[in-house]
Amino acid sequence: MKLLASITLAAVVSTLSVPAMAQFQKPEDAVKYRKAAFTVMAAHFGRLGAMASDKAPFDAKVAAENAAIVETMSKLPWAGFVAGSDKGETRAKPEIWTDGAKFKKASDDMMASVAQLNAAAKTGNLDNLKKAFGESAKTCKACHDAFRKE
Ligand code: ASC
Numbered sequence: 001m002k003l004l005a006s007i008t009l010a011a012v013v014s015t016l017s018v019p020a021m022a023q024f025q026k027p028e029d030a031v032k033y034r035k036a037a038f039t040v041m042a043a044h045f046g047r048l049g050a051m052a053s054d055k056a057p058f059d060a061k062v063a064a065e066n067a068a069i070v071e072t073m074s075k076l077p078w079a080g081f082v083a084g085s086d087k088g089e090t091r092a093k094p095e096i097w098t099d100g101a102k103f104k105k106a107s108d109d110m111m112a113s114v115a116q117l118n119a120a121a122k123t124g125n126l127d128n129l130k131k132a133f134g135e136s137a138k139t140c141k142a143c144h145d146a147f148r149k150e
Contacts, residue, residue: 022079031090034080041073045136048121052133060124067114067121067129070136074114078107091149106143113139 024030044066050056051063081103086094096103113136120132 022076024080024082024085027082027085028088030080030082030085031088031092034077035090037073037076037080041070041077044069044073045140048117048129048133049137051126052130058126058129060121063121063129064118064124067118071111071114071118074111093147093149096147103143103147106139106146110136110139110143 022030022033024033047056047066048063048070051058081092081096083097086092086097113132117129117132117136120128123129
């Protein structure tokens with residue numbers, strides 16, 4: 001029985017994606033989690049931005065490392081937008097919860113553009129990075145404009 005239970009649990013767990021597995025005791029923990037994910041993503045996105053805008057020397061290896069982190073991080077914040085986490089230390093607009101389909105589309109667009117950014121960074125070509133960075137930045141901004149308070 002114990003073995004069967006373990007196997008069943010393992011089977012269930014293996015069907016869950018990593019972000020969906022994030023669990024929170026309180027809404028504040030979810031807010032903290034998603035902000036932390038965005039903070040890490042922004043730090044690495046910023047390093048790519050410096051190269052894309054010729055403010056830092058282009059280093060293909062560094063770009064690829066940063067873009068890979070950005071892509072991984074882009075998948076994480078969404079699990080933190082749980083019901084009831086629209087209050088407290090957050091700039092999240094209520095529309096995230098009242099227009100969930102639009103928010104999902106915005107998050108999907110960002111993840112897709114960031115996956116392309118990662119692919120572009122892997123080419124080792126600065127022009128590819130510049131183009132993909134610009135497209136990604138647009139998807140960040142689109143979501144902020146619609147769903148983040150000033
Ligand atoms: C960044 C960052 C964002 C996005 C956004 C792009 O570097 O921290 O939130 O780019 O400003 O429009």
